Amino acid sequence: MARLGSKIILAASLIALGACAKKAPEQLPPPPATEQPDTGDQSGVGTAPVPGSQADFLAKVSSDKIFFGLDQYDIDAEDQATLSSQAQWLQQFPNVRATIEGHADERGTREYNLALGERRANAAKNYLVSLGIPASRISVISYGKERPEALGSDEASWARNRRAVTVTVQ
Amino acid sequence: MGIFSLSGTLIAAALLTAIQPAAAQLSVDVTDESGNDLIIAIPAMPTPQSAPTAAGTTDALGRQVAEVVASDLRGSGLFRPIGPAQVRGITFPEVTAPQFDYWPGTGAQALVQGFVRANGDGNLTVGCYLYDVALRSELTRQGFVVQPSDWRRAAHKCADAIYARLSGESPFFDSRIAYIAETGPKGNRTKRLAIMDSDGANHRFITNGQAIALTPRFSPDYKQIVYLSYLNNRPRVFVYDIGTGKQRLVYEAQGATLAPRFSPDGRTILFSMATGGNTDIYSIPVTGGSPRRLTTAPGIDIGGSFSPDGSQIVFESDRSGGQQLYIMNADGSNQRRISFGGGRYATPEWSPRGDLIAFTKMAGNFRVGVMTPGGGDERLLTNSWQDEAPTWSPNGRVIQFFRTSQGRGGTSSVWQVDLTGVNERKIPTPVDGSDPAWGPILP
Numbered sequence: 001m002a003r004l005g006s007k008i009i010l011a012a013s014l015i016a017l018g019a020c021a022k023k024a025p026e027q028l029p030p031p032p033a034t035e036q037p038d039t040g041d042q043s044g045v046g047t048a049p050v051p052g053s054q055a056d057f058l059a060k061v062s063s064d065k066i067f068f069g070l071d072q073y074d075i076d077a078e079d080q081a082t083l084s085s086q087a088q089w090l091q092q093f094p095n096v097r098a099t100i101e102g103h104a105d106e107r108g109t110r111e112y113n114l115a116l117g118e119r120r121a122n123a124a125k126n127y128l129v130s131l132g133i134p135a136s137r138i139s140v141i142s143y144g145k146e147r148p149e150a151l152g153s154d155e156a157s158w159a160r161n162r163r164a165v166t167v168t169v170q
Numbered sequence: 171m172g173i174f175s176l177s178g179t180l181i182a183a184a185l186l187t188a189i190q191p192a193a194a195q196l197s198v199d200v201t202d203e204s205g206n207d208l209i210i211a212i213p214a215m216p217t218p219q220s221a222p223t224a225a226g227t228t229d230a231l232g233r234q235v236a237e238v239v240a241s242d243l244r245g246s247g248l249f250r251p252i253g254p255a256q257v258r259g260i261t262f263p264e265v266t267a268p269q270f271d272y273w274p275g276t277g278a279q280a281l282v283q284g285f286v287r288a289n290g291d292g293n294l295t296v297g298c299y300l301y302d303v304a305l306r307s308e309l310t311r312q313g314f315v316v317q318p319s320d321w322r323r324a325a326h327k328c329a330d331a332i333y334a335r336l337s338g339e340s341p342f343f344d345s346r347i348a349y350i351a352e353t354g355p356k357g358n359r360t361k362r363l364a365i366m367d368s369d370g371a372n373h374r375f376i377t378n379g380q381a382i383a384l385t386p387r388f389s390p391d392y393k394q395i396v397y398l399s400y401l402n403n404r405p406r407v408f409v410y411d412i413g414t415g416k417q418r419l420v421y422e423a424q425g426a427t428l429a430p431r432f433s434p435d436g437r438t439i440l441f442s443m444a445t446g447g448n449t450d451i452y453s454i455p456v457t458g459g460s461p462r463r464l465t466t467a468p469g470i471d472i473g474g475s476f477s478p479d480g481s482q483i484v485f486e487s488d489r490s491g492g493q494q495l496y497i498m499n500a501d502g503s504n505q506r507r508i509s510f511g512g513g514r515y516a517t518p519e520w521s522p523r524g525d526l527i528a529f530t531k532m533a534g535n536f537r538v539g540v541m542t543p544g545g546g547d548e549r550l551l552t553n554s555w556q557d558e559a560p561t562w563s564p565n566g567r568v569i570q571f572f573r574t575s576q577g578r579g580g581t582s583s584v585w586q587v588d589l590t591g592v593n594e595r596k597i598p599t600p601v602d603g604s605d606p607a608w609g610p611i612l613p
Contacts, residue, residue: 071492073447106556106574106580107532107536107556108516108532109493109516109517109530109532109536109558109559110384110385110558110559110604110605111385111428111429111442111472111473111516111517112470112472112473112486112488112493112516114384114398114405114426114428114429115428115442115444115449115470115472116470118425118426118444118447118449119444119447119448119449119470120447121447122446122447123447126446126447140425141403141404141405141426142405142426142444146359146361146382146384147357147358148356148357149357151355151356151357151577151578151580152577152578153555153576153577153580
């Protein structure tokens with residue numbers, strides 16, 4: 001996939017890429033809204049999220065997460081597509097900052113996994129910066145293996161936990 | 171003279187006389203895997219006169235001291251104690267005049283007798299005597315004056331004296347552990363800094379769990395704990411002062427600081443700092459100042475543990491692709507790889523004796539093992555799904571680590587193993603535990 005330097009992204013290609021789940025676990029990821037506090041519009045069911053809110057972010061981007069291979073931190077084509085959709089949203093709302101949370105699976109030692117999560121979060125950040133998002137808008141934090149999303153001790157769960165999650169700072 | 175003098179808590183007991191050097195017929199061998207443990211009788215310790223203290227009556231304490239001595243010795247894996255519940259009590263005059271005609275019938279090869287006496291000033295004196303049953307002779311005696319609340323320390327010191335006399339090794343029971351107490355669901359665990367005695371007693375939570383706490387290490391004088399805290403949602407290294415309950419940031423960095431360690435003299439802190447995804451090891455004076463960067467390799471250089479003389483550091487790095495162990499001089503020079511077996515190696519900890527390095531080996535299961543500083547003689551001591559993060563007993567003969575079980579309900583607990591790998595046991599903690607860090611022997 002070509003690097004998307006422009007502000008204009010082809011939504012169709014994103015959807016297509018998003019559907020090809022390379023490292024994506026076999027199980028479906030849980031509803032993303034359970035991951036972060038919904039700081040968006042709480043006024044009622046059926047109303048569109050407030051533009052620029054976390055709920056709006058989750059509704060508009062192809063995913064708030066990218067996934068990594070075992071001990072890996074590279075940003076592959078699928079990750080690029082996800083991050084590009086995030087970059088597009090972030091460019092729409094230039095006053096919104098974001099934190100990227102880096103995570104590792106449980107099959108590593110605690111300290112190394114903290115460093116590995118840091119490395120993954122930075123890889124995601126660097127890609128967003130390459131798409132024109134100012135580095136000053138993006139902070140990173142690693143949780144290592146301390147905050148798994150999938151709780152099983154199996155390959156599918158570990159694949160879901162090797163992730164970088166973009167959370168808007170409202 | 172086997173009398174300990176301690177700052178404020180244990181004071182030299184004047185009544186005890188010099189040790190008689192005895193023919194060392196009885197001994198235990200820390201490298202013995204045969205399971206031929208030495209049978210040692212430990213009757214309840216009598217009191218010359220039962221008296222109330224802040225920790226209970228002296229005769230109740232006499233039984234408890236004997237129980238702790240028995241528990242310590244059993245936990246070392248070298249002894250088969252016959253504790254106060256299994257042997258008859260003794261009278262106070264018997265303490266220094268054992269009934270050598272009686273004890274062989276119990277099967278005991280060694281005999282520990284002692285007493286607990288309330289002093290007029292509110293302190294206790296605990297006497298501790300070790301006898302060779304077959305030779306009908308005294309091997310060692312020690313006495314300790316303690317505040318009643320410190321009675322367990324007197325018991326640990328007694329067990330240490332027996333262990334040291336019979337094994338020829340340095341003592342280790344009278345020491346403390348810092349660790350991470352864990353509660354709550356796997357996906358959102360509360361992780362609190364906590365401390366306890368080496369046997370799990372005198373447990374105390376230090377942090378309240380609002381911020382994730384990880385990877386503590388005691389300062390050599392036990393006055394401070396350096397650890398990682400997610401205070402204000404930023405993972406950084408703090409020094410917590412046990413006396414004041416206050417903590418301070420070790421270094422104000424833009425990125426994360428993690429994996430802190432004290433130097434053996436307590437004057438330097440090693441830590442790792444992540445900058446743009448690259449993690450390197452730094453050292454900084456405990457008193458503050460500018461950090462000195464010790465590693466520059468691209469990739470993750472992390473952890474680190476000083477040799478006992480402070481001249482070298484063993485650390486882990488993935489510069490070769492996967493995690494492996496490396497040694498460098500304390501100034502960062504002469505970095506060289508020491509682990510070459512299959513699999514990944516992590517969390518190296520240099521033994522206080524200097525002769526071995528403990529590590530986590532990841533090749534299928536996660537196992538705790540040891541190798542020499544030259545990288546030779548690798549031996550794996552545990553085999554479970556996930557054992558990691560070894561820490562050494564003060565005498566370099568026992569290792570604690572944490573064990574995690576699989577699955578959604580997976581939990582962590584603190585375990586202990588000796589260097590034979592045979593004597594493995596769980597350390598009791600009030601809640602789940604991880605990241606044990608063993609401090610030095612208490613003075």
